[in-house]
Amino acid sequence: MKSAPGSWSFTRWTTVDQLEALKIRHPDFHAQLFLQGAHLTHFAPSNESNWLWLSDTARFHTGSAIRGGIPICWPWFGNPDKNPEAVRRHIRTNTAHGFARTAVWSLEDVRESPDDVEISLSLDANDDFSDLWDGHAKALLTFRFSATTLQLALTTTNLSSTPLALSQALHSYFPTPDITQTAVTGLDGTSYIDALDQWSHKPQQGDVRFTGEVDRIYEAGFRDIGITTTTSAYRLCSNGSQSAVVWNPGPEKAGRLSDFPNHAWQTMLCVETANALDDVRVLNYGQSHTLGVMISRLQEHKDSQ
Numbered sequence: 001m002k003s004a005p006g007s008w009s010f011t012r013w014t015t016v017d018q019l020e021a022l023k024i025r026h027p028d029f030h031a032q033l034f035l036q037g038a039h040l041t042h043f044a045p046s047n048e049s050n051w052l053w054l055s056d057t058a059r060f061h062t063g064s065a066i067r068g069g070i071p072i073c074w075p076w077f078g079n080p081d082k083n084p085e086a087v088r089r090h091i092r093t094n095t096a097h098g099f100a101r102t103a104v105w106s107l108e109d110v111r112e113s114p115d116d117v118e119i120s121l122s123l124d125a126n127d128d129f130s131d132l133w134d135g136h137a138k139a140l141l142t143f144r145f146s147a148t149t150l151q152l153a154l155t156t157t158n159l160s161s162t163p164l165a166l167s168q169a170l171h172s173y174f175p176t177p178d179i180t181q182t183a184v185t186g187l188d189g190t191s192y193i194d195a196l197d198q199w200s201h202k203p204q205q206g207d208v209r210f211t212g213e214v215d216r217i218y219e220a221g222f223r224d225i226g227i228t229t230t231t232s233a234y235r236l237c238s239n240g241s242q243s244a245v246v247w248n249p250g251p252e253k254a255g256r257l258s259d260f261p262n263h264a265w266q267t268m269l270c271v272e273t274a275n276a277l278d279d280v281r282v283l284n285y286g287q288s289h290t291l292g293v294m295i296s297r298l299q300e301h302k303d304s305q
Ligand SMILES: O=P(O)(O)OC[C@H]1O[C@H](O)[C@H](O)[C@@H](O)[C@@H]1O
Pocket: 078, 096, 097, 195, 215, 216, 245, 246, 247, 257, 258, 270
């Protein structure tokens, strides 16, 4: 049941620079998300720091993607020309990561309880986007916040009579005190496409470590993914996904990115729950697919921060 705005106890509207946002102040956790992009920039259980990395120079401007948090890459992930033909044929622009991250989503529902808050936003990708994309689909994104977990579920329904080939990602940015002391676990024994080496296939041996730029799409064969830093350990359990992106821009690309301080590559990384490359999903008219992730943080060693 929809709550009238006045009946919310923990959720309120706010404006940050040019953008409308919802601020959630529950006794057990805080969060902030923007209607533009359905973009979550902050989630933290009480007495914890933001689980998500947000650039110090992030801009909150109409039409610009926010650097950090969880941008929603939809209805395609990455550069159009790196997508399978079935996805590419719908795209009419060179823009990476689709249009959902700069589109204004609609608030569908807010549900609050003593234990959690659920917020749903939707985007009707209809003829308004016809200069960017040939298709008609609805995206429904539900966030569920609690004291111990952050969950996202992005459901796409094809509303066009033409089959929809969808690539997408929940492009999650995480903070780390030191990228060189950071490991991504759970991918040992799988294989990846290395975007920095002519998109070649490579085997993953051991944990993923960072000494410079990393840009990889991991393929099927993993279950939960972990991120271990010197202060925290995150766990990402995905559903509806057989691919994941691991990204850090390294020093050189950092200088070319928008809203990204030169040294910030040392204190962030992205692990993105995805449907990419061979994992794109094809939906016939009326069919839906849900891509989801449940994120938990196992520990935070405050004394070593
Ligand atoms: O700068 P953006 O469009 O936000 O993209 C940021 C990054 O997103 C993904 O992780 C891609 O794999 C990278 O190649 C890209 O640089």
